[in-house]
Each structure stands twice: as C-alpha cells, then as structure tokens.
Amino acid sequence: MRKILVLCPYVPHPLTHGGSIRTRLLLDAFAADHEVHLVAPVATDADRTNLAVLAATAGLQGHPVAVAKDPRPGFANKLLAWSRGRSELLQRRWGDHAAGEVAALASKLRPAAIVADSSFVFPVLPPFPAPLVLHLHNLEGGVFARPQATKRTFTDRVTRSFEARTITALETRMLQQAALTITVSELDREVALTMAPRARIETVPVTVDLAKLPMLPALPVGQGPIRVLFVGTIDYPPNFEAIEELVLEHLPALRAAFPGAVARLVGRDDADRLGVFRGREGVEVVGTVDDVKPHYAVSHAVYLPIRTGGGTRGKIIEAWALGRPVLSTAIGAEALAGQEGQHWRRFEAPAQGVQVLREVLFAGGAAGLVRAGRALAEERYQHPAAFAALRAALASVVNGR
Numbered sequence: 001m002r003k004i005l006v007l008c009p010y011v012p013h014p015l016t017h018g019g020s021i022r023t024r025l026l027l028d029a030f031a032a033d034h035e036v037h038l039v040a041p042v043a044t045d046a047d048r049t050n051l052a053v054l055a056a057t058a059g060l061q062g063h064p065v066a067v068a069k070d071p072r073p074g075f076a077n078k079l080l081a082w083s084r085g086r087s088e089l090l091q092r093r094w095g096d097h098a099a100g101e102v103a104a105l106a107s108k109l110r111p112a113a114i115v116a117d118s119s120f121v122f123p124v125l126p127p128f129p130a131p132l133v134l135h136l137h138n139l140e141g142g143v144f145a146r147p148q149a150t151k152r153t154f155t156d157r158v159t160r161s162f163e164a165r166t167i168t169a170l171e172t173r174m175l176q177q178a179a180l181t182i183t184v185s186e187l188d189r190e191v192a193l194t195m196a197p198r199a200r201i202e203t204v205p206v207t208v209d210l211a212k213l214p215m216l217p218a219l220p221v222g223q224g225p226i227r228v229l230f231v232g233t234i235d236y237p238p239n240f241e242a243i244e245e246l247v248l249e250h251l252p253a254l255r256a257a258f259p260g261a262v263a264r265l266v267g268r269d270d271a272d273r274l275g276v277f278r279g280r281e282g283v284e285v286v287g288t289v290d291d292v293k294p295h296y297a298v299s300h301a302v303y304l305p306i307r308t309g310g311g312t313r314g315k316i317i318e319a320w321a322l323g324r325p326v327l328s329t330a331i332g333a334e335a336l337a338g339q340e341g342q343h344w345r346r347f348e349a350p351a352q353g354v355q356v357l358r359e360v361l362f363a364g365g366a367a368g369l370v371r372a373g374r375a376l377a378e379e380r381y382q383h384p385a386a387f388a389a390l391r392a393a394l395a396s397v398v399n400g401r
Contacts, residue, residue, distance in 0.1 A: 001035045002112035002398055005130075007102065009093055009120035011040045011047050013054035016268045016288065017233040018314035019137055022184070022206060023117055025383060026135055027058050029390035030115070034398070036060035037109055039102055039124075041093050043067040063105055065124070066095035075155060078162070087166045089159075090140075091123045099124045106130070112398040113179075122170050131179035131397045138309075139188055139195075141168030143238075146308045146331075168195070175199045179397050182390070184313070185335035202393055205337075206314045207386040208377065213321035215374055216297050221361050225260040227284075228357070229299035229324070231292055231315045234269035238309025242332070245305045247277055253350035254357065255282050263303070266295045296322045300361055303353065306332030316344065317381045320373030325366045327356055337380050343372045 012023035030036050038055070042048050042064035055062040068091075081088040106114065106128035115133045116125060119140045125132070144164035152160070175181055175196035182204050183189045189203045230246055232239040246263055254261045262282050265274055269287040278285045286295060296302075302319040306329050313336055319326050326333070326344040333344050340346045345360060347353040359365045 001033070003109050004030050004034045004036050004113050004115060004394070004398075005106055005109060005111040005126075006030070006036060006038045006115040006117060007121040007124060008038060008040045008117040011042065011050045011054065013050045013057075017236075018206065019118075019233075021208075021314065022137060023135075024054075024058070025207070025386055026115075026117065026390050027054075027060060029387045030394055031059050032391055033395065034112070037063060037105070037111070039063045039065060039105065041065055041067045041095070041098065065098040065101050067093055067098075068095050075159075078159060082162045082166055085166065085169070086123070087163055087170060089163050090120050090167065090170070093120065094123050099126075102126050103128070113394065115394075116174070116178075119167060119171055119174070122174060125174075132174070132177060133394065133397055134174055134178045134181040136171075136181060136183050136188065136192070138184075139168075139171060139191055141165070141171050142191060143309050172196060175201070180393060182393060187335040202389075204386050204389045204393070205381060206317060207381045207383045208314065208317050208321055209383045210321055210378065213293070213318060213377075215321075215323040216293070218323070218366070218370070219298065219300050221300065225262050226254070226258040226357070226361065227262050227264055227299045228254065228301050228303035228327075229264050229266065229295060230303060231266045231295070231318070232304075234265075234267045234273050234287065235271060236309065238306060239267065240273055241308065242304060242306045243274070243277075245307070246303065247280065247283055250303070250305055250350045250353050251282050253354050257354045257358065264295060264299060266292060292318070293322065296324050299324060301325045301327055301357060301366070303357075304328040304332040305347075305353070317377055320381075321377040323370045323374055325360050325369040326373065327353065327360065338373070338376055343369065343376055345369065 008023055012020040015021045038060050051062040051064055078088045102124045103126040106126035111130050113131045113133055117135045118137050141164050144160050172195045175192055181199055181201045184206050186203050189201050192201050234240055251263050262284050264284040266286045274285045274287050277283045302324050316326050327347055328344055329348055330346055338344050345356045347356045
C-alpha cells in the first residue's frame, strides 16, 4: 500500500460540524486503498484523545503537531506577516516548529501524495516532491473578500482586506502547483479556474449519510408555537453573524406575525457564544448536541439568514434529507443544485421571511419543498457517490494519470 500524507487544520473527530464530516469521508475513501498518515494540530488532551480515537476507528496513523502558543498575535505581527506575503490567519493555529515537523515526517514517509485539507494547512506544506492534492472546503480568500454583514472596527476591516488578498494569492499559487484540486461545488470550481485556468479541478459535492437521516413525519401547525431552526457551527463567524441577525432583526418580525414563535439555535459552541442570547424571549439556546434529529423533529422550518462565508450547505442537505422546508438567503443556499421555489424558499429581509414562512406553513407550500428536497438529497448528495469519487480521484494522481 502506498503512503498518503494528509494535513488537516484540526482533529476531525468527533463529527460535530460539516468540515469534520467531509474530512472523515475523505480519510475513509483514501484509507480504502492506501496507508494514510494524518497530521493535525493538537492543543489539548482532548485533541490528543480524539486523534487517537480517529486513528483507531479510521485505520490510519495520527501525527500530532503543536499549536501556536499565542493564537491571536498583535496587529504589528499581522503587518509583518502581510509584508512577507504570508497570511497571519492561516499561520495562527500552527506552532513555530510545525512546518519543520511536517517536513521531517514527509522525508521519513516518502508519501505517494500529499493532501492539503483546506487552505489553512498551506503554512506547513512540506517541500517533499510528491504530487499535491488540494481538498478545498472553501476558497477562503473569496470568503474574506465578501461584503461584510456587520459593522466592523477599522482593525477588523483592514485585517479582512489584507487577508483576502494574501490568501487569494496563496490559493492561486497552490492551484497552479497542485496535481489535482477537489472543490465542493461547481461554483467554487469555476472561480478556481479563473484563478488558475490550466489547473486540474474536479468537484465532489458535500454529501450526507442518508441511512442516518430518515424522513421525519410532518410537524402540524397549531399544536404548539411556530419554531424555526438554525443549525450550524456557532464558532464559525458567518454562522454567528447570521444568528445575530436572526435573533435581533428577524425574530421580532416573526413573533409579531406569529405570536409565540421561537427560534431554536443548535450547533457546536465551544466558546459559549450563544450565552448572550440565553434567557431572551423567543430564543431556545441549545448549542452542542450529539444528535440533531430531535431538533429538526420539533421545528417547522430551517431559517438561515446567511450573508457571508460558505457555511450551512451541508445543513441544508441535512434538512432536505430529514424532510424540513428550508428558508434561506441566496448566499446561504448558493452552489447547491436545488432551485429556489422548488427545493428552498428565499428571503433577504425580515418582512420577506415572514411572508415566505406564511406561504410555506399556511398556504400548503411545505409539502412540495419537502418532497423535492428529499428527492434531490437522494439523487445528488449521498455519501457513497462522494466516497467513490474521492477514491478514484486520488488513484488517478498516485497512478500518474
């Protein structure tokens, strides 16, 4: 078996967010034919334990590297990094000796391919002359270049501007050097090709395990409060910005139109950012859970006022699979195969959200969305198809095709 070195910016276990689910699928696909070695930063004893559990359950070898002692350096250090053409944000999670440790490991293993699981591992890519495979969950430079959803400080605006340019330059260079790049959507693939027209780029979409996501019974209206659900990683800034907008702007309008309406907030929240909303009328703060299905079961619709970033796509597919209507901004549902009006309904302002929710719940709109969403999940977004595509993609690289 050939050795494959995979670099990940976090320990992808347990499967508590979309990125970890996607990475685990990639690791399983690669481990089917190869000896996989996973490098990940380890900050705590829990990280070390999770890496050991992942190695045992996925049949791979884990290699921890140290994280940075000061994960948030001062503005002067940011300027120094940018002046050298480096991204301070990408470098932030890696310790001073991480790049050297990875380089030494690559020289020892002599892998048949090196896999970069997201742009966040670029600072520690080893110089070993093996084919490079990029697995890009997002084009991070583009994420930072999006118009800002909330008012930011001058320092934040400068940081985002410099990081957007720096990361885009790094991603362009890596796209040009990689033997293969895997994106999660055709939209990302098209953007990547404008950055590196000669690059080999394939799309393997975000998928779900439908065997674990059975269609839920319809939730009748009138047997309790109207409940909208937001599911997403709370620590991901675009998701938290969307939650702020949901709670502060949309929920008052929803409660005025549907007395007693509530918003349930579910997702990994290691920093307890949701704590600021705990006790607020109409807000059900849940946070981290082992199983999201009970929360879908008691919710009438998924409601996603996403303005930036690339999050929630997997959660929309999850909602389709479980049989809950999806209401989202255009950005929240971008790059998915679903059609607005057929698979999901769009809103951009609170008044639109009220109108769309009324049409979905009280004018018979939910049933069609639910049927179409489940059918699309079954057709386009199942794990086995992605598993096979990832496995074939790596085989083409290590076999020199």
